[in-house]
Amino acid sequence: MKVLHPLLLWVGWVIGPVAWALHLLISYVLVTWVCETGHHWTLHATTLVTLVMSLIGVWLTWRQWGLAGRQWPGGGGNRSSSRIQFMAVGGLILSVLSALLIVAEGMPNFFLGACL
DSSP states (O other), X not given: OOOSOHHHHHHHHHXXXXXXXHHHHHHHHHHHHHHHHOXXXXXXHHHHXXXXXXXXXXXXXXXXXXXXXXXXXXXXXXXXXXXXXXXXXXXXXXXXXXXXXXXXXXXXXXXXXXXX
């Protein structure tokens, strides 16, 4: 079993929720400015950047899970590989859900105005 680095497993757990929180906070702060100036592209850019951050977390955890053997955690094997598989699958789920939340929060910016 070859694992790049244990820190990458933790990055996979953290980067998705951090990207979602950044999207929520930055969008909230920018709404008044966007409404005054009409620069709607900033909200779209925020969505795009944070979505890419979350997808990086998906890629990292997918790769770690592949290096750990792509078995479901607890499906046999030694404890060390089960722990790595659990961290990889958990980070993958968190990053995917965070990406979906970012998309769901960014959709109204495309269909509704910021000043509504």
